[in-house]
Amino acid sequence: MTEQNRIDRRFSRLRGEGRKALVTYIVAGDGGLENTVPLMHQLVASGADMIELGVPFSDPMAEGPVIQKGHERALASGASLRKCLATVREFRQVDEETPVILMGYANPIQRMGEREFADAALDAGVDGALTVDLPAEEAGPLNSLLAERNLRNIFLLTPTTTEERIREITGLASGFVYYVSLKGVTGAGHLDLDSVRDNLEHIRRFTDLPLCVGFGIKDGASARSVSAHGDGAVVGSVLVTAVNEAADLVAAKERVGAIVSEMREALDR
C-alpha cells in the first residue's frame, strides 16, 4: 500500500463507500504564509477529501477576479513555488493521508526546472500537479517526470474539448480528470447542469479515471448536482473569498469550515 499514490487511495476508498470527492482549493500564502497550513488542516477537519493548493503566479490567465486577487495577495505576502513546497512539507508533519495537488502555471515550474520540481514535489509530500497552461501537446516531459516518481498529473477537459483530444488527454492523465463545467474563467456563474451530465457521460466512454467537476461550484446544492454524474466536485472561488473577507485566521478557519461542512453534508446526503 505504501507504493500507492494518496489520490488513488482516496478515490478507491470513496468508491468503496459510495461517496463523492470534495476537492478544495485555496491559494498558498493568501491571508499570510503562516496561515496556509492551519487552513489546510481546517479544510480536512471540515470534510475535504483533497486539497488543491494554488501556486501563485503574477499572470494567472485562466482565473476570474476572485482567484486573481488571491494570487496577488499571496505574492505580496512573499509566496512562491518553493514556499508552497515548504508549506506541503509542514502540512505532512501532521497529515499523512490527505492528498495535496499543486495547481498553478507553467512558468514558475520552468524556472525551477521540471526535474527539480518533480523531485522537490515528491520530497515535500505532494501527490499530483495540475498545470493550467500546460495542455497535452506541451505536457510530455513533465508528465513523464511526474509518472516516474509515482506522482499524478491532472488535466482539464472542457465542454469544447473534441473527442480526439479527450482520447489524447485521458491517455496522459492520471489521478483524476478535472472537468471544467463552463466556458469561462474560475468563479464564473453560469453552470449548465444538462451539459455537465451529457459531457461527463461522453468522457466516461474513454476513461476509467475519476471525473471531478469544477468552475462555478458555489455551495452544497451545486456541488451535489454536478457530482451526481461524476466522482466529485472542486470548489475554489468561494473559499478564496472567505479567506479574504475574514479578519484573522480564527475567522478564516470558521468561514472556510462552514462552507466545506455544508458541502460535505450535501454530498453525503
Add this chain to the structure above:
Amino acid sequence: MTKPGAIDFSTFPDASGHFGPYGGRFVSETLISALDELQAMYSRLKDDPEFVAAFDYDLAHYVGRPSPLYLAERLTEQAGGARIWLKREDLNHTGAHKVNNTVGQALLAKHSGKTRVIAETGAGQHGVASATVAARLGLQCTVYMGAEDVKRQSPNVYRMKLLGAEVVPVESGSKTLKDAMNEAMRDWVTNVDNTFYIIGTVAGPHPYPQLVRDFNSIIGREARRQSLEHFGQLPDALVACVGGGSNAIGLFHPFLNDADVKMFGVEAGGEGLASGKHAAPLNDGIPGVLHGNRTYLMEDEDGQIIETHSVSAGLDYPGVGPEHAWLKDIGRVEYVTADDKEALDAFRRLTRTEGILPALESSHAVAYAMKLAASMQPEQNIVVNLSGRGDKDIFTVAAIDDIEV
C-alpha cells in the same frame, strides 16, 4: 551559430507552432478549441485567392499602401556613414504598422461570422487600429488597456471611444500591457462563441505569432522591391524596434533567407540594462512561458513576471515574440538596445532634420541606426522601419521637457 542559408525560414513555425524550442501553445484547455478553429480557418484562407485579393485591396485603398521608402539625406549626413532609408509605416491610416495586422484579422473575423472583436493594447496604437477596423465592419469592439496606460495615453483612449469601442481599464497586476492581455484572454475564453480576439503582436499562442507576422510581412515585401528600385540591390542592414516584435518581424521576415542582409532588433533599454529598469528580455531575460508561448521573459528567480520600464508604452512588455527568441539563439538577427535618452534624442533629431515626428517606439530604431550607419561605408544602405508616427507621444515628451501642452 547556424549559418544563414542552412535554414529555410519560410517553413517556420512547424505544424505545432514552434520556432525551434520557442512558441507553441501554452494555454488552458478552455482555449484550445478556439485556437484550433482559428488555425483551421487561417490555413484555409491564407492562400485563398479571394482572401488574398481582399486583403491586398484593403491595404491599398484603406491603409494607403505601399508606404514609401524614403532616403533620409540630412540624417544620413549627420550620422556620417551608410545611407539611411526610412520605411514609412507612420504614413499608414491610423499612423502605424499595426493596421496591417488588424485589417487582416478583421477579414478573418468577418469570415468567422463572429459579431464582436476584442483587443489588448499598450500605447493604444493596436487598440485604435482594432477599433478602426471594427467600426468599418460594424463589429462590436472591446479594448483592454492597463489602467496605467489609460492614464499615460489618453489621446488614444479618446480616439478608441470616438470609434465606438468600449475601453476597459485593467486594474490587475502591474496594470500595463501584459495585464491587458491576460484580461483579453479571459474575455475570449468566456465569450468565445461570438468573439474574435485580435492579438496585436507576434506573441501569444499558435497561430497568432504566425498570422500577425504574415499580415505585417507586407512591410518587408515592399521594402525588398523598393530597395531594388531605389538602389538596385538588397539593403546591407535592416533595423527595427522590438517590443513584442510585430513591426520588426514584418520587415525582417521576407529577407531572412538573404544571408547577406544583416538585421538588428532594437529593444527598449529604459534607464540602462545595468539599472534593471528596462524592457529588453532578449538582452537581459531568460526563456520561460507567458501568454501562451515559450519565449524570452523578464522574470524574477521564482518565475514571476516583473515590471518593465520604457519611455515608450508600446515597448513596455516583459516578453517578446517567439520567432525573435529563436532568431536570437541561432544568430540570424542581432538584438541590441537603445535607452530612453537615446530614443528621445533620436525623436528630436529626426523631427528637426527630416520634419518627421517618429513614435517613441520607432525612435529606438532610429537611434541605433544612426550609430550603425556611422560604422558603415557611404555606399551601403540601411533600411529602418519607421513603424509609427509620434503625434501620440507629444504629451510624454512635453512632460519630460516640463512643458504643459
